[in-house]
Amino acid sequence: MAEELDRRILAELDVTGHVNSYDFATKLGVDHQLVVGAVKSLQSVGDVRRIHLRRFGSSFAASFQVIHVEQKRKERWETTGEGNEVAERGSHEAIVFHAVDRDRGTLQADLMKSSPNAKVGFSKAMSAGWIRLDKEATVHRKVESITDTVQELLKAIRDGRVGDATDAQLKDLKKRKLVSLVIIKSLDVTKGTNFSTSVQKLETDLTPEMLTAGNWKDKKFKEYNFDARGVLPASGHLHPLLKVRTEYRQIFLEMGFTEMPTNNFVESSFWNFDALFQPQQHPARDAHDTFFIKEPKCAHEFPMDYLERVKKVHSEGGYGSQGYKYDWKIEEAKKNILRTHTTAVSARMLYKLAQVFAEGKASLDLLHLTRLSLQDKFKPVKYFSIDRVFRNETLDATHLAEFHQIEGVVADYDLTLGDLIGVLHQFFSKLGIKKLRFKPAYNPYTEPSMEVFSYHEGLKKWVEVGNSGVFRPEMLRPMGLPDDVSVIAWGLSLERPTMIKYGIDNIRDLIGHKVNLQMVYDNPLCRLNKTTKT
Structure with a gap:
């Protein structure tokens, strides 16, 4: 061939x-x-x-x-698959117009069922002045007949007569994904x-x-080209998210933190919500915000004594709180979900820490040892995690249904809001973020709570970079942690700083099924952050 x-x-x-x-x-x-x-x-x-050239010596x-x-x-302009369909059947707005009863009109709800693209067609037909909507939600025709310009243009483009369409019309058809510019x-x-x-x-x-x-x-042989580039050796490439994740992880390790295991993407509502003192009627527990698992639908193994204490603090209160005063249901707590935050992992780790303390306390009580010895049995801890979480978000340039959460947790005696601010300053300074501001906020499981803002030199404004707070007694005391042990925590996104560092303006170009793999190959092996001497 x-x-x-x-x-x-x-x-x-x-x-x-x-x-x-x-x-x-x-x-x-x-x-x-x-x-x-x-x-x-x-x-x-x-x-x-x-x-x-012998004469000239060259x-x-x-x-x-x-x-x-x-x-x-x-x-060259070409019609897309949807464009070819419109060229055959007519534009979405024309189909909607013809679906409206000429004399009596058609209910808007019925009109939306007339075709798969009725929503788009309705909007376009309204903009073109072909139809109107009355107070009873009935759609009526405003004109006797229409000319389906979109269909005619697509037929012309399909037949190679692109000149029949103006630049503005081509731009509009491209925006509607009916045509594409092929190079x-x-x-x-x-x-x-x-x-x-x-x-x-x-x-x-x-x-x-x-x-x-x-x-x-x-034989005649081809001359060697010594200037030709050799074949590039096969090699792997690190994704920008992995590079920034490694950077964050190194900072946590330098600060003496221990990484928490985060390998369970599926959590029960108990650990994801109830253990964090989040009420069962909270909007975040709705299907519009959370992915619920169909199979297995429910979890069955819980630490029952701890579960009873959580139930009591929700429904009756305790530890200085009046609770939420509602009928707490275990059926709601059993529902399996894709975890909405890695704070559920923090709850599990703090509960395990409380069990270790309880075992040590029991042995000390038998020996009748002093309070000082008991304090020695509780070991302050610093935990961190970086892993994926899932939320039922509307997808756009800055939101996906899955993203990464970076979380830091410190448990020690008598921690205050000042300790939290100090640790945050240390953490963010290692990231190169010096200018911080804190704003009061509300979280169901932290009090007080603070949003963290940093001054963005490029945007010339303050932007939110994280959330933080002190875990509430209603969350910690049912676990069995000592009364004078406090836990401070903060969290932020991995995607947002990565997008800033690599100049990416659409999160779908960074993670997800539409990610451009060439972007991974083209990114540099390392970055040199610009610094100024003071």
Whole structure:
């Protein structure tokens, strides 16, 4: 097939003197890349000879090639799959218009069921002034007849008559994803200085068979190109998120934190919500905000004594709180979900910490040891985690249904809001963020709570970079932690700082099924952050 294409290209050149690879592929009805390959093969036939000018004592390189090749770039408008459908059936707005009863009108709810794209069609038909909506939610026609310009334009574009559409119309059709601008890269081929319709391919390798037979003397070999770049070795590439995640992890480790295990994406509502003193009627527990698991639908294993204490603090109060005063249901707590935050992991770790303390306390009580010894049994801890969480978000340039949460937790005796602010300053300073502000906020499981803002030098404004707070007694005391042990915590996104660091303005280009893998390859191995001396 390749040799036949070579001969046909040369024959066409001999007659016309010019061949375009894309037009030639269309004419033959073959894949364009096959023609491109044949052209490249012919282009390699010939040589570059060095001409010596003895009179002037100099030399220059001259090309003696069979063909001369230039790369061409052409743009063309094409109808998309949806555009072809509209060209056949009519535009969405025209379909909606024709679905409206001429005399009595049609209820808007019924009209929305008339076609899969009725919502778009209704909006476009309203904008065009074809229909109107009365107070009873009934849609009526405002004109007797319409001209479906969109359908006519798409038919013209499909038939190659792009000139029938103005630039504004093409822009609107592209915005509606009915047409797309296709860039065609092709090769223009003309006769070379050593053109011939029958060419002998140059050998690229000296083989053992040639040496044995001795016919290498009659072969013509292609000259070595010592300036050619070698084939890039296969290698892996680190995603920007992994690079920034490694940076955050290193900061936590430098500060003496221990990483929490976060391998369970599925959590029960008990650990995700109830253990955090989040009421069962909270909007975050609605299906519009949380992904509920269909199978297995419920969890069954809980620390029952702890569960009873959580139930009591929700429904009756305790530890200085009056609770929420509602009928707490275990059926709600059993529901399995995709975790909405890694704070559920923090709750599990703090509960385990409380169990270790309780075991130590029991043994100390038997020995009748002092309060000082009991304090020695509680070991202050610093935990962190970086992992994925899931929320039923509306997808846009800054929101996805899954993202990463970075969380830091410190448990120690008599921690205050001042300790939290100090740790936050230390943490963010290691990130290169010096200017911080704190704003009071509300979280169901922290009191007091603070949103953390940093001054963005590029945007010239303060932007939110995280949330923080001191865990409430209603969350900690049912676990069994000592009364004078406080827990401070903070969290922030991994995606937002990564987008800022790498200049990415759409989160869907960073993570998800539409991510551009070329972006991963093109990103630098490391970044050098610009700093100024003070």
